[in-house]
Amino acid sequence: MTERIVVVGGGVAGLVCARVLQAAGRDVLLFERDAEIGGRVRTRRVDGFSIDRGFQVAFEAYPTLGRHVDWRALDMRWFAPAGRICTADGRTTLVGDALADPTLLWPTLTQGGLSWGDLWRVLRLRRDAVRRRFEECFAPATLGRSTRDYLAGLGVTPRGIARFFAPFYGGILLDRSLETSASVLLYTFKMLAEGRTGVPRAGMGALSAQMAAGLRPGTLRTGIPVAGVTVRDGAVRGVTLADGTAIEATAVVLATEAPALAKLAESAGSSVTVPTETRGVTTCYFASRTPVLPGRALWLNAAEPATVSHAVTVTEVAPEYAPTGWHLLATNTVGSAAALPDEGLLAGVRADVSRMSGRPLPEDLRVVAIERVPLAQVAQPPRATQAQVPVRTEVPGLVFASELWHSSSLEGAARAGEAAAAALIGTDRPA
Ligand SMILES: Cc1cc2nc3c(=O)[nH]c(=O)nc-3n(C[C@H](O)[C@H](O)[C@H](O)COP(=O)(O)OP(=O)(O)OC[C@H]3O[C@@H](n4cnc5c(N)ncnc54)[C@H](O)[C@@H]3O)c2cc1C
Numbered sequence: 001m002t003e004r005i006v007v008v009g010g011g012v013a014g015l016v017c018a019r020v021l022q023a024a025g026r027d028v029l030l031f032e033r034d035a036e037i038g039g040r041v042r043t044r045r046v047d048g049f050s051i052d053r054g055f056q057v058a059f060e061a062y063p064t065l066g067r068h069v070d071w072r073a074l075d076m077r078w079f080a081p082a083g084r085i086c087t088a089d090g091r092t093t094l095v096g097d098a099l100a101d102p103t104l105l106w107p108t109l110t111q112g113g114l115s116w117g118d119l120w121r122v123l124r125l126r127r128d129a130v131r132r133r134f135e136e137c138f139a140p141a142t143l144g145r146s147t148r149d150y151l152a153g154l155g156v157t158p159r160g161i162a163r164f165f166a167p168f169y170g171g172i173l174l175d176r177s178l179e180t181s182a183s184v185l186l187y188t189f190k191m192l193a194e195g196r197t198g199v200p201r202a203g204m205g206a207l208s209a210q211m212a213a214g215l216r217p218g219t220l221r222t223g224i225p226v227a228g229v230t231v232r233d234g235a236v237r238g239v240t241l242a243d244g245t246a247i248e249a250t251a252v253v254l255a256t257e258a259p260a261l262a263k264l265a266e267s268a269g270s271s272v273t274v275p276t277e278t279r280g281v282t283t284c285y286f287a288s289r290t291p292v293l294p295g296r297a298l299w300l301n302a303a304e305p306a307t308v309s310h311a312v313t314v315t316e317v318a319p320e321y322a323p324t325g326w327h328l329l330a331t332n333t334v335g336s337a338a339a340l341p342d343e344g345l346l347a348g349v350r351a352d353v354s355r356m357s358g359r360p361l362p363e364d365l366r367v368v369a370i371e372r373v374p375l376a377q378v379a380q381p382p383r384a385t386q387a388q389v390p391v392r393t394e395v396p397g398l399v400f401a402s403e404l405w406h407s408s409s410l411e412g413a414a415r416a417g418e419a420a421a422a423a424l425i426g427t428d429r430p431a
Contacts (some may be wrong), residue, residue, distance in 0.1 A: 002013060002107070003026070003027060003250050003372060004027045004028070004029060004123050004248065004249045004250065005019075005021055005026050005028050005029075005249060005250065005251045005252070005253065005424060006028075006030075006031065006226075006239050006247060006249040006251070006252045006253070007026065007028060007029070007030040007031070007237065007252075007254035007255055008030075008031055008226045008252065008253065008255060008256055008387055008403075009030075009031075009033075009039065009238065009257075009260075009401075010030055010032030010034075010036065010037035010038065010039060010208075010212070010220065010222065010255075010265060010275060010311060010408055011037075011039025011040060011041065011208070011255065011256075011257070011413060012037075012039065012040075012041055012065070012207075012208065012211070012413035012414055012416070012417065013255040013334035013401040013402065013403060013413040013416045013417040013420075014030055014032070014253070014255030014256075014416025015030075015037065015068075015208060015212055015215075015417065016020050016064075016068050016209050016211065016401075016413070016414045016416075016418055017253050017255055017401045017416075017418070017420045017421045018030045018215055018219060018265070019068060019211060019214055019215065019417075020417065020418055020421035020422070020425075021421045021424065021425065022101055022179075022215060022216060022219065024421070026140060026424070026425065027428075028215075028219055028222050029219060029221060029244075030151070030219055030221065030421070031216070031221050031225075031247075032173060032220065032221065032223070032224065032240070032354060033221045033222045033223075033224070033225040033226070034106050034222065034258075035222055035223045036205075036211070036222060037208055037209075037212050038205050038207075038208030038212075038372065039208070039221060039257070039297075040053055040054075040257075040375075041053070041056070041202055041204050041205060041208045041374065041410070042204070042205040042208065043202070043203030043205030043206065044205075046368050046369050047287075047323075047368060048322070048323035048326075049204065049285065049321060049322050049323070049328050049368050049369075050320070050321040050322075050328075050367065050373065051203075051206075051285055051286060051334070051369045052199070052204045052371070052373055053204070053285045053373060053410055054281050054282075054283045054332075054371050054373040054376055055281075055312070055314070055330040055332050056196060056199075056204050056376075057079065057176075057194060057197040057198060057199060057204075058197065058198060058199065058200075058204065058207060058327060058410060059188075059191040059192070059195060059197055059410070059411070060076070060195030060196045060198065061192075061194040061195030062080075062191060062195075062409075062410060062411040063134065063155060063191070063192040064410070064411055064414040064415045064418055065091070065410050065411050065414040066079045067418075068211055069207055069210060069211065069412060069416075070210065071343075073210065074201070074202075074206055074207060074210060075084075075200060075201040076196075076198040076200055076201070076234070077198050077199055077200070077201055077277035077312065077317045077318035077320075078196040078198040078201070078296075078317070079103070079196070079197050079198055079297070079298065079312070079317055080096065080101065080295065080296040080297040081096055081100040081101055081192065081196070081197075082094055082095065082096030082101070082104050082108075082296075082297035082298075082309075083095055083096070083164065083167075083168055083297055083298050084096065084132075084162050084293075084295065084297050084299045084300065085113045085167070085300050085302050086300065086301050086302060086303070086356040087163065087209070087300060087302050087303060088302070088303035088304075088355075090355055090358055092105075092356070092358070093111040093112055093113030093300075094107040094111055094113060094297065095108050095113040095114055095119075095288050096287065096297070097126070097192070097193065097196075098386045099126070099193070100193070100196075100377050102288035106151060106169050113164070114160050114163065114164055115159070115291065116159065117155065117157070117366050118156055118157055118159070118160035118164075118240065119153075121154050121155055121156050121160070122156070122160075122164075124154070125151075125154060125186075125189060126189060127413035128186070129187070129189040129190040129193060130190060130193050130194065130269050132186065132190065133221040133418075134187065134190070134329040136292045137183050137187035137190060138183045138187070138216075138236075140182075142182040142183045142185075142186055142251045143181055143182075143183045143382065143383055144181075144382050144383050145180065145181070145182045145382055146178060146179050146180065146182065146381070146382050147169060147173075147178040147179070147180050147181070147184070147185040148161065148177070148179065148389065149182070150185060151165055151178070151180035151182075151185075158265065158278055161178070161304040161387065162302060162304075164302075165178060165299070166178060166302070167183065167300035167301050167306070167308070167309055167310055168300055168310035170213035170284070170300075170306075170310060170334050171298060171300070171309060171310035171332065172258075173185075173188070173279065173377065173380070174257060174279035174280070174334045174376055175279055175335075175379070176306070176334060176335060177335075179379075179381060179382075180379070180380050180381065181380050181381060181383070182373060182382070183359065184380050184407060186417070187407070189360065191411075196223075198316050198317070198318075199314070199317065199321075200299060200318075201318055201320045201417045202320065203321065203368070204369060206301065206303055206335070207384075209287075216381075218275060218380050224241055224242070225240075225241070225242040226239045226241060226242070227240050227241060227242045227244075227250050228240045228264065228268075229265075229267050229268035229398060230246065230256075230268075231263055231268050231395060233270055234395075235395070235396040235397050236249065236250070236251060236252050236268065236395060236396065236397030236398045237249070237250075237251055237397075238252070242287075243259075246300050247341045249361075249397075249423050250397055250400070251269075251360065251397040251398070251399065252397060252398055253399045253400070253401050253416065253420045253424070254398070254399070254400050254401065254402070255400075255401035255402070255416070255419075255420070257375055257403060258274035258378055258389065258403075258404055259274060259276075259375075260276065260375030261274065261400060261402055262274045262388065265398070265400070268395050268398050269395060270287050270393045270394060270398055272389060272390075272400070274388070274389060274402075276377055276405070277378070277379035277381075278374060278375045278376075278377070279334070279376055279377040279378070279379055279408075280334070280336050280338045280339070280372070280373060280374040280376055281332055281333065281338055281373050281376045282332070282333045282338040282339075282345065282370065282371065282372045282373070282377065283331065283332050283370070283371045283373075284330070284331045284339075284349050284367065284369075284370050284371075285328060285329070285330055285333070285367070285368040285369045285370070285371070286329040286346070286365050286366065286367055287322065287326050287327065287328060287329075287364075287365070287366050287368045288326070288327050288329065288362050288364050288365045288366075289325065289326065289327070289362070289364050290327065291313040291315065291316055291327045291329070291336075292327070292329050292357050292361065292362065292365065293311055293312065293313050293353065293357055294313060294354060295313075295316055295419075296316050296317050297312075298311075298312050299308050299311045299312060299356055301314070301339040301352055301356060301368065303352070303355070304397040305337070306337070306352065307333055307340075307345065307349050307351070307352050308331045308332065308333060308349050308352035308353060308356070309332050309335075310332050310335060311329065311330060311331040311332060311356070312330055313327050313329050313330075314327065314328075314329070314330050315327040315328045316413075327368050328368065329353070329365075331349050331352070333345065333349065335346075338372070339374075345370070346367065346370075361368050363395045376402070377408040377409070378404060380407065380408055387406075388402075388404040388405070389402035389404040389405055389420035390405065391405055391416070391419045391420055391423050399420045399423050399424055400410065400416075400420065400428070401413075401416040401417050401419070401420035401421075401427070402416050403416055404416075
């Protein structure tokens with residue numbers, strides 16, 4: 001029997017896993033259900049605009065992801081380390097990380113976005129996050145608490161939480177309620193403090209494409225859903241494709257999103273419970289000749305109720321996202337409003353953007369695309385952020401590469417990919 005390893009799923013987790021296995025000399029075949037690889041990290045072209053599968057940024061400081069991408073070759077475009085807070089009364093104030101960019105000090109101190117007391121508390125949170133090692137962010141004391149509870153414990157005022165943390169983490173964790181574990185708050189704060197956030201010149205999909213380009217020709221099989229895992233005599237023997245074709249393999253890595261993973265695992269007689277609560281986002285992309293929300297900082301909507309949680313004119317950071325002379329605005333809606341039908345959604349988005357910009361919307365503003373991503377991240381409530389899905393299983397030859405082994409993030413997916421490969425090649429890579 002062939003010594004082949006099959007990887008199911010061509011998102012970041014599957015691509016990282018395939019890369020590590022191949023580097024270790026293994027024969028790998030990766031099956032991806034969709035016509036393109038990348039999973040949640042994809043970009044399509046619409047009328048000359050680059051449309052990411054929901055607005056998303058890459059964190060330069062992610063340690064594991066960084067081992068698998070070449071930021072320079074991606075020609076990254078970096079955001080300002082700042083947020084522009086927009087309140088219900090139409091005022092906007094800039095709050096930024098002056099340690100990363102000293103020009104942000106003056107506006108942050110003088111515009112009153114956060115009180116001086118809250119700025120001091122945010123600075124202490126930043127210092128604490130930087131001092132911790134990555135894994136220390138997941139210590140039981142933080143893992144078991146919600147972000148809201150943790151911030152209140154630090155003395156951050158309800159005003160500071162409502163104006164800054166709710167819309168900012170509405171952006172990062174797609175959760176304005178701040179019920180996500182404080183561990184995620186800490187490690188994302190650490191990543192923000194230790195590196196830049198940005199998008200590749202050619203769109204987020206370039207990140208997946210770059211990873212895929214490192215694989216040997218013939219490794220990737222796209223547009224081919226795997227229907228089940230074949231187990232004989234108590235061990236994995238391969239997979240069955242949706243068209244009934246049997247593919248032999250000595251090991252199978254399930255690198256799909258959690259619900260598909262649970263189903264495929266069941267076909268192999270392995271039972272895994274995956275969380276069902278997901279965080280969805282709907283990104284509306286608009287074109288206009290002038291930038292509606294200018295600048296390289298994220299615009300944060302601190303008003304409630306909010307249709308737009310956060311927004312940014314992507315072309316202010318990466319002009320290549322639009323044809324010459326055009327701008328591309330990305331607005332993001334999270335929570336129950338993300339499921340509004342197009343008409344109601346767009347009406348709410350337009351009203352929020354107009355208030356945030358402080359002007360009537362330009363007449364040439366038009367919708368380019370609406371990206372609905374119901375499963376952008378899995379909910380990460382207190383106590384549930386790590387090892388929700390294991391790497392090793394009780395079935396010999398069956399391994400999981402789920403982001404939920406670590407965290408629902410690009411880093412979590414990369415870690416799971418490395419760990420799954422390590423489990424098969426018998427090494428102990430840091431993960
Ligand atoms: C809009 C948005 C914003 C985000 N923001 C951030 C952020 O700011 N920072 C951050 O770190 N993370 C963010 N994330 C989350 C991050 O993108 C994901 O955590 C990560 O990409 C998950 O990668 P994955 O490989 O585990 O899963 P996926 O990307 O979901 O890949 C799984 C793949 O498996 C394939 N598949 C499923 N079933 C089968 C089958 N039966 N046969 C073959 N293939 C199958 C799917 O088609 C898919 O391609 C965001 C995600 C979105 C969508």
